[in-house]
Every structure is written in structure tokens, then in C-alpha cells.
Amino acid sequence: xxxxxxxxxxxxxxxxxxxxxxxxxxxxxxxxxxxxxxxxxxxxxxxxxxxxxxxxxxxxxxxxxxxxxxxxxxxxxxxxxxxxxxxxxxxxxxxxxxxxxxxxxxxxxxxxxxx
Amino acid sequence: xxxxxxxxxxxxxxxxxxxxxxxxxxxxxxxxxxxxxxxxxxxxxxxxxxxxxxxxxxxxxxxxxxxxxxxxxxxxxxxxxxxxxxxxxxxxxxxxxxxxxxxxxxxxxxx
Numbered sequence: 001x002x003x004x005x006x007x008x009x010x011x012x013x014x015x016x017x018x019x020x021x022x023x024x025x026x027x028x029x030x031x032x033x034x035x036x037x038x039x040x041x042x043x044x045x046x047x048x049x050x051x052x053x054x055x056x057x058x059x060x061x062x063x064x065x066x067x068x069x070x071x072x073x074x075x076x077x078x079x080x081x082x083x084x085x086x087x088x089x090x091x092x093x094x095x096x097x098x099x100x101x102x103x104x105x106x107x108x109x110x111x112x113x114x115x
Numbered sequence: 116x117x118x119x120x121x122x123x124x125x126x127x128x129x130x131x132x133x134x135x136x137x138x139x140x141x142x143x144x145x146x147x148x149x150x151x152x153x154x155x156x157x158x159x160x161x162x163x164x165x166x167x168x169x170x171x172x173x174x175x176x177x178x179x180x181x182x183x184x185x186x187x188x189x190x191x192x193x194x195x196x197x198x199x200x201x202x203x204x205x206x207x208x209x210x211x212x213x214x215x216x217x218x219x220x221x222x223x224x225x226x
Contacts, residue, residue, distance in 0.1 A: 004158075031212060042202065043159070043216040050212065058213060090158050103149065104214070106158030 002027045006091050006107035013085075013114050021076045021110045023091030029105070032074035033092040036060060037109075043090060049074055078112065085114045119203045124221040127193045135188040135220050137203030142183050145208040150177065150188045152199040153219070159202060162188065198224045 004025045013019045025032065031050050035043040045058030049068040063082025068074055074093075078085045088111050092104045120138040127133040139148065147166050151159040163170055163177045165186075170177040176189040190197055202219040 006158075033212070035216070040218070042218045045213055048212045056212070088156075092158070103161040103164060104151070104159070105161070106151075108158050109156070111156075 004091055004093055004105055004107035006089075006110050008110060009108070011110055011112045013112070015114055016080045017114075018080060019078050019085075019112065019114075021078065021089055021091075021112070023074045023076065023107060024072055025074075025091075025093045025105070025107075026072060027093055027095070027105060028071070029093035029095045030071070031094045032068065033094075033104070034058075034064070034066065034074070034076045035090040035092065037088040037090060046076065046089075078114075085112060087112060118215050119205060119217055121201070121203055121217060121220045123218065124223065126223045126225060127190075128225050129195060130192050133190040133193045133197070133222065133224075135190070135201050135203075135222065136185065137187070138185045139203070139205055140184045142205055143207065146205040147208065148177065148179060148183075148186050149204050149206050149214075150175070151202045151204070152197075153202065154199045162201070164206070193222075193224045195224050195226060198222055 007022045033048040034046040037043050044060050046064050047066045049055040052071050055066050055068050065077045088109050090109045091107045094102050094104050147164050149164040150162040153159040163175050165177045178187045200219040200221050204214050
């Protein structure tokens with residue numbers, strides 16, 4: 001079955017360390033996204049990528065970095081510059097070739113805890 | 116950026132219909148209305164979307180006001196598995212990938 005795989009499900013890191021969250025999709029989707037969710041809050045866009053080798057900052061990109069070297073993969077690095085990294089991170093993809101209204105497909109998230 | 120407004124929470128009895136409202140008064144002509152739902156500790160799941168006409172699928176129905184400034188997600192018979200946070204968002208046909216998710220409506224289903 002096609003879908004989005006995020007790994008690991010839970011991640012623990014010490015403050016000051018960079019950490020990379022994995023996101024892989026086999027849906028042949030062009031666009032991929034990273035969202036952050038804090039308890040009781042909605043989703044906030046960190047970065048998005050429309051095509052391979054291109055990505056754009058979302059609303060809260062500071063302290064994060066991404067790469068898009070392959071269509072299937074969109075890893076997110078949470079750097080030590082991110083002041084409050086503890087959160088639930090969600091990766092999504094969509095196939096906007098038929099218009100940007102095509103539905104988003106989400107992974108099941110990575111819960112990052114930094115102490 | 117177009118935003119939506121939803122009630123924070125709603126309750127429903129099991130087996131009864133549920134109507135989840137969403138206001139989007141700043142919607143533009145090319146914005147599609149999408150609904151997603153999120154179960155605890157999972158990623159959101161697509162439910163339904165529409166532009167102008169009412170839409171039905173196996174999960175739900177979407178009723179869109181004539182002026183498109185509001186919409187309602189209808190779950191015809193709520194089950195305990197429908198307890199989730201429901202998000203209504205606007206997705207334009209073109210121009211931006213910056214979709215705005217609010218805090219959604221937390222639906223509680225009572226047995």
C-alpha cells in the first residue's frame with residue numbers, strides 16, 4: 001500500500017544536539033511538507049517542497065533545515081538553534097499536478113522530546 | 116492567507132448525525148474547502164473536499180453554503196471511532212502551498 005513513513009515514532013535528544021527526522025513516501029507525489037504540532041494546537045508549516053531540489057520556508061522555519069534530493073524523501077533537521085524543539089512533527093505529501101487542491105496525505109508523526 | 120473558524124469542541128451521541136460547522140468568510144473563488152480529522156497521536160486523515168456543490172463520500176457529506184462563506188461536515192451516524200479533532204482548511208487551486216490549519220473541533224462521541 002502506498003503511504004508516508006515517518007521514523008522514528010519517538011525520539012529523545014539532549015539539548016544542543018541536531019536531530020534528523022525521516023520522511024519517505026511511495027505515492028509518487030511531487031509536493032512534500034513538514035508541520036509542527038504543539039499540545040492542543042493546530043498544525044504550523046515549517047517547510048514545503050514543490051519539486052526535487054527545491055524547497056521553501058513556511059511560517060516557522062527558524063531553527064530547522066530540510067533537503068529534497070529525491071522525490072520520495074524529505075528529511076527535516078531540527079538544529080540546536082531551534083529554541084523549543086519538543087513537539088509532534090508531521091510530514092505530508094500531495095500531488096498538485098491536478099491543482100493545488102489535491103488532498104494532503106500525512107504520516108503518523110514523530111514525537112520529539114529534547115531535554 | 117485565508118483562515119477558517121471552528122468551534123473548539125462538540126459532543127454527539129453514538130448513532131446520531133453530527134454537523135460540524137466551519138466559517139470561512141474570506142474565501143476566494145478558487146479556494147477548495149477541505150476537511151481532515153486527526154485521531155490521538157496520529158497524523159491527520161483526509162475526509163472530504165469540495166468547491167461549490169455539496170459532496171458525498173463513504174466517510175461523510177460536505178454541505179457548502181451558497182455564498183461559500185461557511186460549510187458543514189456531516190457525519191451521518193457517529194460512532195466511537197469518529198471521536199477526533201476535525202480540521203477545516205482552505206486549499207487554493209493555485210498560488211500557495213501555505214495551508215492554514217486552525218485548532219479544529221474536538222468531537223466527543225458518547226456511548
